[in-house]
Amino acid sequence: MGQGVLTSGFTRAEGGLACEGVPLERVAREVGTPTYVYSSAMVRDRFVRLDEALVDVPHRIHYTLKANSNAGLLRLLKELGAGVDVVSGGELFRALRLGFTGDDIVFGGVGKTDRELREAVQAGVKLVNAESEAEVRALGRIASEEGTTARVGLRVNPEVTPYVDGVERLTGLLDAIRAEGIDTLRYLDIGGGLGVSYSDEVSPDLGRFAKALVKRVVPTGLTLLTEPGRFIVGNAGVLLTRVLYRKHSGGRDFLITDAGMTELIRPSHYDAYHRIESVRPNGQSMTADVVGPICESGDFLALGREMDDAAAGDLLAVHDVGAYGYVMASNYNTRPRGAEVLVEGERYAVVTLRERD
Numbered sequence: 001m002g003q004g005v006l007t008s009g010f011t012r013a014e015g016g017l018a019c020e021g022v023p024l025e026r027v028a029r030e031v032g033t034p035t036y037v038y039s040s041a042m043v044r045d046r047f048v049r050l051d052e053a054l055v056d057v058p059h060r061i062h063y064t065l066k067a068n069s070n071a072g073l074l075r076l077l078k079e080l081g082a083g084v085d086v087v088s089g090g091e092l093f094r095a096l097r098l099g100f101t102g103d104d105i106v107f108g109g110v111g112k113t114d115r116e117l118r119e120a121v122q123a124g125v126k127l128v129n130a131e132s133e134a135e136v137r138a139l140g141r142i143a144s145e146e147g148t149t150a151r152v153g154l155r156v157n158p159e160v161t162p163y164v165d166g167v168e169r170l171t172g173l174l175d176a177i178r179a180e181g182i183d184t185l186r187y188l189d190i191g192g193g194l195g196v197s198y199s200d201e202v203s204p205d206l207g208r209f210a211k212a213l214v215k216r217v218v219p220t221g222l223t224l225l226t227e228p229g230r231f232i233v234g235n236a237g238v239l240l241t242r243v244l245y246r247k248h249s250g251g252r253d254f255l256i257t258d259a260g261m262t263e264l265i266r267p268s269h270y271d272a273y274h275r276i277e278s279v280r281p282n283g284q285s286m287t288a289d290v291v292g293p294i295c296e297s298g299d300f301l302a303l304g305r306e307m308d309d310a311a312a313g314d315l316l317a318v319h320d321v322g323a324y325g326y327v328m329a330s331n332y333n334t335r336p337r338g339a340e341v342l343v344e345g346e347r348y349a350v351v352t353l354r355e356r357d
């Protein structure tokens, strides 16, 4: 990812894990658990790094709300100059309420309702990214009912996994469209999908990524749009959870925590790996199944994990939950969703209150 990258906003201070200058034990004491804790320094670092990498191509970063849409993070990203990518009327409402205006907003998503299309038209969004001819027709009809026109993006699937090949295909398509005499294209939107490291994966090389884009996009004369989510916030958050019980059963050690699939569904849903460490390790290690309080086979954060030894009452930090963590939380078992906290240096703010029982 280039030099000087801020690899973690989470460090040890006097033996305890801290987010920037705020000990996680303090967050647990004052806010309770389970709580998602985010480092604003990390979010800022990722945004600025991507923005700077793309300096040689006209561009705008439209942060995707689906990754994490709390108001604190969105305010921070707005201050940095981000636009947003929304995929529902709810996300559009949230973005507008926080002061993003039409040109800041790209509206994507696979199945937009008439009502959502109408709201997008009324908001004058920069682009409605359409997935089918039928959707383009619906958008046209709604825009004319509203007495206006809408700007539409045509979503194509280049059917390749590396970014560079995808952009190559898109610029090929662009040439074909222009050859048909259509010359109203203004943006090339490459979507999201920039990866992050959860364990030992190599983080994307932003320098190479940007160089490849500049080479291909600058000659088109179009403005590049990106819709990153995970890259901006993925590594910037931990889920702080307390061990309720430790038990030994069937030859296995279980840590039963006050967070589980309702707070982080990625381990059971996607088989995703999230590093777990003790906020104040005792120097021992154990192999544990870290499970939530729900009587459900999918209610786990890690299985057979070699990790810090822990006991009832200990605090654990589940790493890299900044993206697709809280936003995918549920109220299954009528469990109230946890709090979200945004840290800035020595201070923090509760940006989402814990739901009440």
Ligand SMILES: Cc1ncc(COP(=O)(O)O)c(C=O)c1O
Pocket: 064, 067, 085, 108, 191, 192, 193, 194, 227, 228, 229, 230, 231, 323
């Ligand atoms: C069109 C589009 N934009 C943005 C994103 C956000 O992806 P990520 O959070 O991996 O950057 C996605 C992923 O679902 C997407 O399909």
